[in-house]
Amino acid sequence: MEKATVLVVDDTPENIDILVGILGDEYKVKVAIDGPKALAIAGKSAPDIILLDVMMPGMNGYEVCKRLKQEPLTAHIPVIFVTALTDVADETQGFELGAVDYITKPVSAPVVKARVKTHLSLYDQKRLLEQEVKARTRELEVTRLEIIRRLGRAAEYKDNETGMHVIRMSHYARLLAREAGMSEHFCELIYNASPMHDIGKIGTPDAILKKPAKLDDEEWREMQRHAEIGAEIIGEHPDPMLEMARRIALTHHEKWDGSGYPKGLSGEEIPxxxxxxxxxxxxxxxxxxxPYKQAWSVEDTLALIDREAGKHFDPELVSHFKAIVDEAVKIRDSHQDKE
Known part of the structure; x- marks a missing residue:
């Protein structure tokens, strides 16, 4: 098992030698003779614990501790002050800055060993718990995303689509968002939220969804309701992904020129x-x-999308889509429908 690393910080070489002598057999000990060197060492390779002198010239221990706690890489490292100061106010200041303990000088070897061992054990437990929480959180996120994708696929199957449609189009959406200069966070949100775009079709009668002939006006109005039904199914929720999924379900049939549905939004009114x-x-x-048509060629599809720029589609996004169409084709070819 790899030894834990202890960083000893003291401006007096004799004090450093004493602590190295006490801890050297059980731990890997690094040393620093002033605050700036301690910060540099900790910032380059974070130790497992720091024994920090308070009274040092230039930058004292309190300032070093304060700066350690301000940096994400070092904020979690337990700091034990080693000092001749025994006033309650001094100890209070140290604890307020984030220190976990005090050891008074002159130091006692058994006390130093016991305090270091205790706080390393607590630190290990904390790290293990954090890892378990992260792992469990990730499991829940994966489960949630899988449920969302499968709900999206359920809607597609009801509409005589194949489940691969929502997989492919979510990849296309992420590619297009990235090409349009959206943040990586946004790109991942749209990738995970877009599979629910047609979830509202669950509420559309099969007689309409599967009608082989052209829909009459009343049937078409009922079909259009799937956008609002989808928004109702997803509901209003503070989770950013579900918020985006709701907006997508509600607005992906709106058109740039205002002729879409359900609200007749136009231009940048459409999210x-x-x-x-x-x-x-x-x-x-x-x-x-x-079942009701053959696949169009990529060229014919792009020609239609290009003709609809400024009418159905955002013209700027059409330009961006043409730039990534080759990548989209690769995705389509690698996610083919099963026979």
């Missing part, structure tokens, strides 16, 4: 995620085989 998914959805729908 950017709705505009992105509109292109991704149409591209995949047209380039895929369906």
């Amino acid at each position: 950017i995620e709705g505009r992105i998914v509109a292109i991704a959805d149409v591209f995949d729908a047209l380039t895929s085989i369906r």
